[in-house]
Amino acid sequence: MGYVPIKGGKAAIEAAEELVRYFRLRGGSAPLEVKQIQDQMRLAVDRVMGEGSLYAPFHAALALKQAEGDTIEASFLLRAYRSTLPRIGYSLVADTREMAVIRRISAAFKDIPGGQILGPTRDYSLRLLDFQLAEESLTHIREFMGKFIPGAIRGEKGGMGDVLPSFPKVVDMLRAEGLLETPNKTEEAEEIIDITRQPLTFPAPRAARMQVMARGETGGLMALAYSSMRGYGNIHPTLGELRVGYVPLRVHHRTRPDEVVTVGRVLVTEAEVIARMDAGEDGIPRFTLGYGLCFGHNEIKAISMAVLDRTMRTGSKEAPAEDEEFVLYHIDGIEASGFTAHWKLPHYVTFQSVLDRLRRAQLVGRNEEGSQ
Amino acid sequence: MREKKVQSGYNFAFLDEQSKKEIRRRMLKAVAIPGYQVPFASRELPIARGWGTGGLQLTMSLIGPEDILKVIDQGSDDVVNAVNIRKLLVLTTGVRTTEDTREATLIQTRHRIPEEPLEDWQILVFQVPYPEPLRRVEPSEVKTREMHAEADYSRLWVYLYEDIVRWGEITIGAQYPVMVNGRYVMDPSPIPRWDVPRLNMAETLYLFGAGREKRIYAVPPHTRVEPLQFTDYPFRVEDFRCKQCALCGSVDTYLDEIIDDTTGARRYICSDTAYCAKRRRLKEEAGENA
Numbered sequence: 001m002g003y004v005p006i007k008g009g010k011a012a013i014e015a016a017e018e019l020v021r022y023f024r025l026r027g028g029s030a031p032l033e034v035k036q037i038q039d040q041m042r043l044a045v046d047r048v049m050g051e052g053s054l055y056a057p058f059h060a061a062l063a064l065k066q067a068e069g070d071t072i073e074a075s076f077l078l079r080a081y082r083s084t085l086p087r088i089g090y091s092l093v094a095d096t097r098e099m100a101v102i103r104r105i106s107a108a109f110k111d112i113p114g115g116q117i118l119g120p121t122r123d124y125s126l127r128l129l130d131f132q133l134a135e136e137s138l139t140h141i142r143e144f145m146g147k148f149i150p151g152a153i154r155g156e157k158g159g160m161g162d163v164l165p166s167f168p169k170v171v172d173m174l175r176a177e178g179l180l181e182t183p184n185k186t187e188e189a190e191e192i193i194d195i196t197r198q199p200l201t202f203p204a205p206r207a208a209r210m211q212v213m214a215r216g217e218t219g220g221l222m223a224l225a226y227s228s229m230r231g232y233g234n235i236h237p238t239l240g241e242l243r244v245g246y247v248p249l250r251v252h253h254r255t256r257p258d259e260v261v262t263v264g265r266v267l268v269t270e271a272e273v274i275a276r277m278d279a280g281e282d283g284i285p286r287f288t289l290g291y292g293l294c295f296g297h298n299e300i301k302a303i304s305m306a307v308l309d310r311t312m313r314t315g316s317k318e319a320p321a322e323d324e325e326f327v328l329y330h331i332d333g334i335e336a337s338g339f340t341a342h343w344k345l346p347h348y349v350t351f352q353s354v355l356d357r358l359r360r361a362q363l364v365g366r367n368e369e370g371s372q
Numbered sequence: 373m374r375e376k377k378v379q380s381g382y383n384f385a386f387l388d389e390q391s392k393k394e395i396r397r398r399m400l401k402a403v404a405i406p407g408y409q410v411p412f413a414s415r416e417l418p419i420a421r422g423w424g425t426g427g428l429q430l431t432m433s434l435i436g437p438e439d440i441l442k443v444i445d446q447g448s449d450d451v452v453n454a455v456n457i458r459k460l461l462v463l464t465t466g467v468r469t470t471e472d473t474r475e476a477t478l479i480q481t482r483h484r485i486p487e488e489p490l491e492d493w494q495i496l497v498f499q500v501p502y503p504e505p506l507r508r509v510e511p512s513e514v515k516t517r518e519m520h521a522e523a524d525y526s527r528l529w530v531y532l533y534e535d536i537v538r539w540g541e542i543t544i545g546a547q548y549p550v551m552v553n554g555r556y557v558m559d560p561s562p563i564p565r566w567d568v569p570r571l572n573m574a575e576t577l578y579l580f581g582a583g584r585e586k587r588i589y590a591v592p593p594h595t596r597v598e599p600l601q602f603t604d605y606p607f608r609v610e611d612f613r614c615k616q617c618a619l620c621g622s623v624d625t626y627l628d629e630i631i632d633d634t635t636g637a638r639r640y641i642c643s644d645t646a647y648c649a650k651r652r653r654l655k656e657e658a659g660e661n662a
Binding site: 009010012013076077079080082083084085086087195196197198199200201202203323325329334335337338339340341342345346347348349350352353354355356357358360361364365368 | 381382383386387388390391394411412413414415416417418420421422423425445446447450451452453454455456459482483484501512513514539540541542543544545546547562563564565566584586610611626627628629643
């Protein structure tokens, strides 16, 4: 048998898989429990659920374990798993006014009805490496929880007790005063397409844009949104409201269609960005709104999504973030990472073919040079 | 289709039946309009985007328990990606596989058409990275779809012309744009120019699947497929004159250029490894019988 490049497929793949397992385990530490990841890698789990487009904390945590913490790889595992699940139905439209809020802030107004609720955030913590965490033990955890929980139940710790509050929305106030654009009636009347069942075509309905962004890769969304904020675009956002909390999901009862049943609740992050004024159909200028909502606690993603929702509606396509094709085709982590990785596949045939063209073009070039 | 659970917990050929049905409908549309790109809601698979998920979804939607499957990448059955795709299909269907082109009912390929002629009972499924032949002149999907609708291919012709002006030659290597049925310009996937003539008036159904870009298109049997060319600058396939396969001696197959590890000498071997092996086997048998 002669020399054939990258051969021995099956055995090589199996050996590689074994090596992956070995590299994950060779440190000799105790195996990571999925529950630990689910509890203590909360934000990674949330990110994977969002980008994997499947609200399944256990599966997301398992995917993170399998992917050794690579969030894109973990999201990919979750997405592939999602393809095997039949679509049994759609929930009713959820109203985020019902959200049981754990965090809620507005950058537009100092005083909002219900007040600003900082909730679990690192925004104002000094980013100093906490070496005490290296020594964290069950005793420390019990000690902390023993002190924290009684206070929380008494309502002293920012309402983190059993009953979480819900609040009116900041943008509703602006809307009541006529300062904000009214919801687009044609948009509301549109049937909501499911981008996992119907292909995306352009111009894409807003509902499709929202779905693509909701499963978009956080870093990808952020880069494009940031480009607009920095100057490749002109929308000047103000964060009207950012809230994190649990939203109940309801469906029609399968056998008694008049009945509505709550099937559970999902943790979501919602961002509403107030942006540059625009003249409405009646010629009166009003603020415009960008909207972002994603699974889990992921503030950067929700804000980026809200900014991009607004930039894509500018009409002009002068900046990349304003071009819906540019944005929507390039923010999916699973698609982008898959294609980026595919360059590792052999390209002998195509390379041979361009080599043939290069040699030919060189020949033509040399002949021309020679004849001059 | 018969429900058969090979790998426990997964449907026959991985995808759920509604998804397969949707993909088969899109394929029928693609066959009805040769060369036209039909959008479909591509599913995520346990294989990464860009690694053959378009072709795979077509194969998964077409395959039945009686099919005999062949999977190749760069012409070879044994390179890692072909092995991987075959593994997934076998795991979820349990079908028989083969390396013999003449035996396979369903062939999934990346970057090649097998050397041996295909017949009307066979289907060749191509993996497609870029379904849009106009992408090299226009980045926007909205605009390229308009250009196709209006059969406006002038910018692509200008591109080819400018290529000749600049380099004295059309420099497109693989993935050479073709006109299908006199109507749609189509990207034949990154097959070498060598394979392009074999798309024309073929016996076999050619199906193209782009998973990431979410497009399906087809060249049905007996359809005209012509490479874009100028009368004074005709389309030319790769030049392998004075070269032959170092293993089977073939002078009429697409060759891979191999650089020897130690001597640095250049050798050529068939890119279609199954055909190369078959030729050697036949040669040996003929030798024994003589």
